[in-house]
Amino acid sequence: MRPRTRTLQATLTLAVAGVLAAGMTVALAPAASAGTTLRASAAEKGRYFGAAVATGKLSTSAYTTVLNREFNSVTAENEMKWDATEPSQGRFSYTGGDRLVSHAQANGMGVRGHALLWHQQQPSWAQGLSGSALRSAAINHVTQVATHYRGKVYAWDVVNEAFADGGSGGRRDSNLQRTGNDWIEAAFRAARAADPGAKLCYNDYNTDGINAKSTGIYNMVRDFKSRGVPIDCVGFQSHLGTTLAGDYQANLQRFADLGVDVQITELDVMTGSNQANIYGAVTRACLAISRCTSITVWGVRDCDSWRGSDNALLFDCNGNKKAAYTSVLNALNAGGTSTPPPTSTPPPPTSTPPPTSPPPGTGGCSASVSLNTWSGGFVATVKVTAGANGTRGWTVSVALPGGSAVTNAWSATAAGSTGTVGFTNVDYNGQLAAGQVTEFGFQGTGAAPGATPTCTAS
Numbered sequence: 001m002r003p004r005t006r007t008l009q010a011t012l013t014l015a016v017a018g019v020l021a022a023g024m025t026v027a028l029a030p031a032a033s034a035g036t037t038l039r040a041s042a043a044e045k046g047r048y049f050g051a052a053v054a055t056g057k058l059s060t061s062a063y064t065t066v067l068n069r070e071f072n073s074v075t076a077e078n079e080m081k082w083d084a085t086e087p088s089q090g091r092f093s094y095t096g097g098d099r100l101v102s103h104a105q106a107n108g109m110g111v112r113g114h115a116l117l118w119h120q121q122q123p124s125w126a127q128g129l130s131g132s133a134l135r136s137a138a139i140n141h142v143t144q145v146a147t148h149y150r151g152k153v154y155a156w157d158v159v160n161e162a163f164a165d166g167g168s169g170g171r172r173d174s175n176l177q178r179t180g181n182d183w184i185e186a187a188f189r190a191a192r193a194a195d196p197g198a199k200l201c202y203n204d205y206n207t208d209g210i211n212a213k214s215t216g217i218y219n220m221v222r223d224f225k226s227r228g229v230p231i232d233c234v235g236f237q238s239h240l241g242t243t244l245a246g247d248y249q250a251n252l253q254r255f256a257d258l259g260v261d262v263q264i265t266e267l268d269v270m271t272g273s274n275q276a277n278i279y280g281a282v283t284r285a286c287l288a289i290s291r292c293t294s295i296t297v298w299g300v301r302d303c304d305s306w307r308g309s310d311n312a313l314l315f316d317c318n319g320n321k322k323a324a325y326t327s328v329l330n331a332l333n334a335g336g337t338s339t340p341p342p343t344s345t346p347p348p349p350t351s352t353p354p355p356t357s358p359p360p361g362t363g364g365c366s367a368s369v370s371l372n373t374w375s376g377g378f379v380a381t382v383k384v385t386a387g388a389n390g391t392r393g394w395t396v397s398v399a400l401p402g403g404s405a406v407t408n409a410w411s412a413t414a415a416g417s418t419g420t421v422g423f424t425n426v427d428y429n430g431q432l433a434a435g436q437v438t439e440f441g442f443q444g445t446g447a448a449p450g451a452t453p454t455c456t457a458s
């Protein structure tokens with residue numbers, strides 16, 4: 001997306017002056033504890049300060065010197081997108097993304113996953129699908145990629161840019177949208193099943209203030225929270241022009257008040273006399289909100305940016321710090337509520353670990369299933385609860401209606417695909433203490449199973 005400036009600029013130029021003025025007062029106040037790099041200062045405030053990375057540049061030392069010194073989070077600029085990770089259907093390629101994860105782990109950085117589903121950068125085979133075939137392929141993509149990176153990313157952009165620009169506040173037309181309005185929640189449920197430890201985000205642009213588009217997203221998040229759809233965070237891309245909306249912070253706050261984290265995910269700002277001020281104001285807005293957990297700039301040096309001659313980043317093409325850098329660092333050092341610092345590795349999945357000594361077993365088990373269905377397919381999440389003596393292993397039998405078939409499973413091994421299908425634990429989730437719970441999932445075509453599954457423990 002090109003940065004959108006016309007509408008917002010026209011309406012909000014006046015309002016921003018007050019925000020920037022107020023913010024500059026804060027920035028000039030003595031720093032309580034002054035970090036000397038963005039990553040150190042952000043960590044002191046319990047936040048990530050990240051950059052989008054093109055993994056091809058990781059072999060350029062001038063690039064990695066700045067990246068490793070200044071940032072404690074990375075986002076793959078392109079390498080975790082659908083066209084990169086599933087270039088032909090069912091054939092997954094993680095080379096670029098894995099390289100970035102390794103770099104992050106070696107340098108004490110977290111990883112933001114970007115992006116599981118988006119109407120752009122789809123592989124050509126997916127662009128040619130529609131209806132239930134596309135829905136099924138999309139959910140399978142979410143499941144496979146989120147499973148591959150399970151435990152390695154602290155947040156995922158599960159769905160990117162699904163809302164329309166302009167005043168409608170509604171969804172953007174796309175092949176994904178045409179599979180049914182529930183495609184977003186289906187994606188979030190599949191992502192949660194695949195990686196229960198990652199924060200699941202909806203991410204969009206032109207949402208940098210209270211406007212029709214951000215309000216449409218706000219209403220979706222409120223609806224998801226009320227119905228238990230697993231959403232944890234909202235990403236505000238913040239590709240900005242020469243002004244900042246006066247209600248930028250208020251907009252973040254209203255989302256945080258819904259009970260989700262907020263993250264600045266793709267920040268870059270048009271060059272010019274206001275660039276440093278805007279960078280500082282965005283940083284202060286995030287720090288003022290305890291649930292604003294990360295700021296990511298969309299590239300390292302100006303010449304790395306998708307915005308080319310806008311010179312929109314914090315470092316010039318030689319890696320020198322710009323005034324915008326100093327503005328951000330001062331803002332990080334000056335203010336913000338403190339939340340627990342991010343760990344250098346992402347939090348582990350929430351599923352409980354196996355007990356240290358094997359349980360006696362044969363105590364039985366029970367299973368319950370929750371379903372996300374659509375015309376022609378479904379995703380099932382199955383909860384397995386160990387009985388009084390715990391389990392050494394378990395098998396859950398699920399009866400499928402005629403014509404239905406299991407297409408893939410996670411955190412369990414499926415025996416067969418039609419009729420009554422047995423799902424057996426994998427190596428890390430078979431041993432359960434009495435009352436301990438674990439989850440697995442599977443995806444299928446056709447009608448969803450209706451009967452309660454049976455669980456057999458060993």
Ligand code: G3I
Nearest residue numbers: 001002077078114115120121160161205237266298305306
């Ligand atoms: O890798 C190929 C190269 O082999 C080929 O020679 C060249 C010819 O054009 O293209 C290269 O791929 C380009 C790719 O970036 C890597 O440089 C694509 O054409 C180009 O479309 C792609 O642009 C990316 C864009 O998303 C795609 O929409 C930008 O790098 C990336 O910064 C940008 O990021 C998006 C976020 O994901 C979502 N929000 C908006 C943001 C900016 O558009």
